Amino acid sequence: MYIHTSQIRVRYGETDRMGYLYYGFYAWYYEVGRVEAIRQLGISYRELEDQGVLLPVVEWHIQYFKPAYYDDLITVKTILKDWPIRSAIRFHTELYNEQGELLNKGITTLVFVDAQTRKKTVIPQILREKLEPYFIPAT
Amino acid sequence: MYIHTSQIRVRYGETDRMGYLYYGFYAWYYEVGRVEAIRQLGISYRELEDQGVLLPVVEWHIQYFKPAYYDDLITVKTILKDWPIRSAIRFHTELYNEQGELLNKGITTLVFVDAQTRKKTVIPQILREKLEPYFIPAT
Amino acid sequence: MYIHTSQIRVRYGETDRMGYLYYGFYAWYYEVGRVEAIRQLGISYRELEDQGVLLPVVEWHIQYFKPAYYDDLITVKTILKDWPIRSAIRFHTELYNEQGELLNKGITTLVFVDAQTRKKTVIPQILREKLEPYFIPAT
Amino acid sequence: MYIHTSQIRVRYGETDRMGYLYYGFYAWYYEVGRVEAIRQLGISYRELEDQGVLLPVVEWHIQYFKPAYYDDLITVKTILKDWPIRSAIRFHTELYNEQGELLNKGITTLVFVDAQTRKKTVIPQILREKLEPYFIPAT
Numbered sequence: 001m002y003i004h005t006s007q008i009r010v011r012y013g014e015t016d017r018m019g020y021l022y023y024g025f026y027a028w029y030y031e032v033g034r035v036e037a038i039r040q041l042g043i044s045y046r047e048l049e050d051q052g053v054l055l056p057v058v059e060w061h062i063q064y065f066k067p068a069y070y071d072d073l074i075t076v077k078t079i080l081k082d083w084p085i086r087s088a089i090r091f092h093t094e095l096y097n098e099q100g101e102l103l104n105k106g107i108t109t110l111v112f113v114d115a116q117t118r119k120k121t122v123i124p125q126i127l128r129e130k131l132e133p134y135f136i137p138a139t
Numbered sequence: 140m141y142i143h144t145s146q147i148r149v150r151y152g153e154t155d156r157m158g159y160l161y162y163g164f165y166a167w168y169y170e171v172g173r174v175e176a177i178r179q180l181g182i183s184y185r186e187l188e189d190q191g192v193l194l195p196v197v198e199w200h201i202q203y204f205k206p207a208y209y210d211d212l213i214t215v216k217t218i219l220k221d222w223p224i225r226s227a228i229r230f231h232t233e234l235y236n237e238q239g240e241l242l243n244k245g246i247t248t249l250v251f252v253d254a255q256t257r258k259k260t261v262i263p264q265i266l267r268e269k270l271e272p273y274f275i276p277a278t
Numbered sequence: 279m280y281i282h283t284s285q286i287r288v289r290y291g292e293t294d295r296m297g298y299l300y301y302g303f304y305a306w307y308y309e310v311g312r313v314e315a316i317r318q319l320g321i322s323y324r325e326l327e328d329q330g331v332l333l334p335v336v337e338w339h340i341q342y343f344k345p346a347y348y349d350d351l352i353t354v355k356t357i358l359k360d361w362p363i364r365s366a367i368r369f370h371t372e373l374y375n376e377q378g379e380l381l382n383k384g385i386t387t388l389v390f391v392d393a394q395t396r397k398k399t400v401i402p403q404i405l406r407e408k409l410e411p412y413f414i415p416a417t
Numbered sequence: 418m419y420i421h422t423s424q425i426r427v428r429y430g431e432t433d434r435m436g437y438l439y440y441g442f443y444a445w446y447y448e449v450g451r452v453e454a455i456r457q458l459g460i461s462y463r464e465l466e467d468q469g470v471l472l473p474v475v476e477w478h479i480q481y482f483k484p485a486y487y488d489d490l491i492t493v494k495t496i497l498k499d500w501p502i503r504s505a506i507r508f509h510t511e512l513y514n515e516q517g518e519l520l521n522k523g524i525t526t527l528v529f530v531d532a533q534t535r536k537k538t539v540i541p542q543i544l545r546e547k548l549e550p551y552f553i554p555a556t
Binding site for chain 4: 298303336342
């Protein structure tokens with residue numbers, strides 16, 4: 001298992017007229033969580049793209065429990081529970097406010113895609129090497 | 140069952156550097172589908188809010204099959220399959236491109252909330268009356 | 279002079295906690311105005327890009343007089359007053375609400391750029407031909 | 418004069434199909450610059466709103482010199498050069514990339530508005546006190 005924690009402050013232009021962070025803007029928060037989780041491994045998602053691998057989202061399931069408000073400092077917890085299966089990698093994400101309340105949680109599935117052919121491909125070798133230590137089976 | 144169809148053209152600022160409509164921007168498309176579905180009933184979602192009922196999203200599950208591209212004219216099919224249960228209303232949404240290909244589909248669950256107390260409430264009478272004819276049980 | 283008029287309805291996720299359309303989202307509205315203005319000429323901006331010409335914004339000046347609100351149907355008036363000078367094209371934009379009130383107005387300057395080299399280039403021949411009839415000098 | 422510097426990393430969903438940060442998303446960057454500039458004074462913009470003063474944008478003028486790209490770490494320099502005149506406050510903003518290149522610069526004018534009446538009001542006392550030391554005339 002691999003866990004990363006980021007912090008993001010809610011911007012004015014992300015709120016809606018209810019005063020809540022608009023439900024769609026969480027996509028950007030989840031994305032930042034994933035990207036910073038990868039950066040912490042010592043590589044950047046941009047480098048993966050520059051090496052010819054894209055990572056589009058193929059499924060997103062999110063449950064909203066409490067709203068986030070303007071200027072809240074949100075904690076984004078990003079978890080890789082399972083080793084990527086074939087071309088797919090699945091991130092678990094949890095968002096918390098400053099009171100430690102769980103705001104929402106979700107599962108985002110992405111697939112490794114060749115930037116040229118736009119066909120599915122395997123996990124890049126560099127990412128595989130960085131992640132493997134977190135998934136060594138107990139013996 | 141109640142079905143509505145809208146059309147939305149993909150804006151430049153909604154695409155990302157892959158050239159795809161960014162996965163989070165579909166929240167706006169799904170929202171437009173729901174809002175126009177309600178408007179077709181003869182009421183507007185804004186009126187519901189002005190009467191003191193909010194409708195925040197509590198769950199969203201979306202599966203992405205194919206990307207939408209810049210300037211694509213997207214057909215948004217919004218379906219109410221089931222009568223709202225207590226405070227929750229569940230919309231099924233399907234997006235198609237101009238070739239009729241299914242781009243993605245999702246289920247969005249929203250709850251009726253009192254604008255003052257921000258507590259769950261029942262479906263507003265005006266919306267109930269407009270929707271009922273589509274859910275009359277066959278006898 | 280060349281004038282085009284579009285209509286756009288304000289989405290929930292474009293409003294902010296003041297209840298106003300967030301000042302940055304007007305960029306998408308101005309963009310739609312420009313794109314539809316070009317489409318009315320018989321070509322699409324996407325085609326221009328597919329032919330290798332990009333049109334990034336190099337300057338934007340907007341004055342906000344009144345807010346737009348959720349669900350407002352906005353009229354976007356896009357005006358080309360002057361023939362493009364060298365690589366630059368300048369659009370004047372005015373937004374009106376359903377009461378005909380001027381909400382904001384702005385000037386957006388874009389430059390024709392070669393998609394490969396990302397260097398300035400001249401106005402594409404196809405766009406030039408379509409626009410010229412609107413700028414024929416009276417004799 | 419009062420100067421503040423923030424840093425913001427470009428998110429994937431803020432880029433467009435040119436690979437550039439979309440010109441409208443800079444509104445969020447400029448906003449973060451202003452908000453963090455105020456926070457550095459020891460008050461938060463949210464507090465000002467909670468005390469009944471809104472600060473909508475009434476004019477924005479931005480010149481784009483170079484694009485920002487995905488994952489760039491952008492430096493946002495926010496400058497108050499002049500003491501607020503009547504109800505208006507004017508921020509100068511400059512954005513730089515990691516190479517120190519000026520990407521764009523702009524002037525944003527906002528007005529203090531009473532949250533209840535939505536009429537112009539004067540600068541809140543708390544903000545006035547925090548800012549005054551930076552604008553004491555040399556004698």
